[in-house]
Amino acid sequence: MRTQVAIIGAGPAGLLLSHLLARGGVESVVLETRSQDYVASRIRAGILEQSSVDLLTEVGLGDRLRAEGDEHRGIYLNFAGERHHLDFVDLTGRTVWVYGQTEVQKDLVAAGTADVRYEVTDVALHDVETDRPYVTYIDSAGATQRLDAEVIAGCDGSFGPSRQAVPAEHFERVYPYSWLGILADVAPSTDELIYAWHQNGFALHSMRSPTVSRLYLQVPNGTDPASWSDERIWEELATRLGHGQDGWKLNPGPITDKSVLPMRSYVQTPMRHGRVFLAGDAAHIVPPTGAKGLNLAIADVTLLSQALVAMLRSGDPALADAYSDDALRRVWRCTHFSWWMTTMLHTSGDPFDAQLQLSQLRWVTTSSAGATGLAENYAGLPIGF
Ligand code: FAD
Numbered sequence: 293m294r295t296q297v298a299i300i301g302a303g304p305a306g307l308l309l310s311h312l313l314a315r316g317g318v319e320s321v322v323l324e325t326r327s328q329d330y331v332a333s334r335i336r337a338g339i340l341e342q343s344s345v346d347l348l349t350e351v352g353l354g355d356r357l358r359a360e361g362d363e364h365r366g367i368y369l370n371f372a373g374e375r376h377h378l379d380f381v382d383l384t385g386r387t388v389w390v391y392g393q394t395e396v397q398k399d400l401v402a403a404g405t406a407d408v409r410y411e412v413t414d415v416a417l418h419d420v421e422t423d424r425p426y427v428t429y430i431d432s433a434g435a436t437q438r439l440d441a442e443v444i445a446g447c448d449g450s451f452g453p454s455r456q457a458v459p460a461e462h463f464e465r466v467y468p469y470s471w472l473g474i475l476a477d478v479a480p481s482t483d484e485l486i487y488a489w490h491q492n493g494f495a496l497h498s499m500r501s502p503t504v505s506r507l508y509l510q511v512p513n514g515t516d517p518a519s520w521s522d523e524r525i526w527e528e529l530a531t532r533l534g535h536g537q538d539g540w541k542l543n544p545g546p547i548t549d550k551s552v553l554p555m556r557s558y559v560q561t562p563m564r565h566g567r568v569f570l571a572g573d574a575a576h577i578v579p580p581t582g583a584k585g586l587n588l589a590i591a592d593v594t595l596l597s598q599a600l601v602a603m604l605r606s607g608d609p610a611l612a613d614a615y616s617d618d619a620l621r622r623v624w625r626c627t628h629f630s631w632w633m634t635t636m637l638h639t640s641g642d643p644f645d646a647q648l649q650l651s652q653l654r655w656v657t658t659s660s661a662g663a664t665g666l667a668e669n670y671a672g673l674p675i676g677f
Pocket residue numbers: 300301302303304305306323324325326331335336337338339393415447448449450451452453553571572573574580582583584585586587589
């Protein structure tokens with residue numbers, strides 16, 4: 293089989309890249325190890341930056357998002373028994389949207405533009421330093437296949453094979469804590485997200501819809517989710533999020549999903565080698581605080597699609613040659629922001645750190661310079677920054 297771009301991975305990066313390439317008149321085939329249902333139901337990110345929403349709208353994927361998503365003006369920061377609202381609209385003129393990654397994935401599948409081969413195995417990249425690279429794999433019926441292409445796009449997340457095809461420098465930070473995340477069938481107890489610093493550890497109240505809440509607790513690495521009963525989770529969330537503070541109440545409800553998420557920062561540079569280009573989690577991972585993972589994947593493939601359309605349709609390699617540097621500017625900005633939010637809000641047990649964190653939180657909530665810096669990064673810089 294032959295195509296112009298062989299895309300490995302049908303997560304949001306791979307499917308959106310295929311959609312954008314099709315709009316630019318470039319063919320692609322997407323290879324995915326998992327089933328369509330599995331990929332569509334993975335519970336992951338939930339917040340879209342303004343520029344992600346604008347991009348999805350521009351390319352015909354914004355109808356359900358705008359009808360069913362929830363636009364937020366900002367976030368709350370809770371610490372030392374006080375709740376402060378940061379209004380991103382006042383500070384930067386930008387908003388964020390609550391719309392689950394599962395929903396973005398469904399919209400991409402419904403668009404029907406991507407030719408995806410699900411449940412493949414043994415995916416391997418070949419001849420990536422030539423202008424005729426190819427991918428071999430075993431299809432869902434067990435037959436060995438070869439996909440010839442002009443370019444390979446590695447959108448296969450942090451465990452896929454594409455990363456290994458790019459000789460690169462790695463930068464990594466592993467954090468000494470994880471998140472215990474729950475989904476609950478209960479209306480959110482807040483109109484906008486609450487990020488809480490508490491001496492027991494960080495907590496976050498997020499949401500997925502008017503009837504589904506998503507909440508997180510900082511827990512030690514290696515925590516078994518089964519060791520936290522539902523009752524204990526709600527009690528600890530109430531304590532850390534400020535139940536009772538100025539009359540605010542956290543409403544508990546049935547927990548439908550419970551998992552532990554380790555946290556790390558990782559960047560691989562460059563994001564290209566020969567005819568392989570990396571995008572999304574295949575090239576970088578951020579800790580979830582600040583919700584940058586999905587937004588970075590969207591920004592990467594926006595740049596990459598423009599570069600590949602220019603290269604494959606007009607024979608102009610300039611954007612493709614600049615892709616890695618262009619993408620990495622935003623990657624490092626988001627890597628810094630995610631690290632900064634994470635280290636400001638998670639307790640380490642060190643009393644000196646705790647005082648620095650509280651001082652930083654006070655600055656961010658009382659100085660317009662501090663607040664604007666957080667808001668500008670959280671609501672997101674324009675794609676191409
Ligand atoms: P992925 O979504 O990982 O997609 C990669 C795809 O490649 C997958 O479908 C995978 O099955 C496929 N693949 C892997 N290996 C192969 C192979 N050999 N051949 C073919 N296909 C392959 N971000 C937030 O902002 N907030 C959150 O709360 C949040 N929670 C997360 C929870 C978890 C458990 C994880 C892993 C990530 C979370 N993220 C979160 C990050 C966010 O979901 C990712 O940044 C986003 O999914 C990146 O999209 P992607 O398409 O680059 O990678």
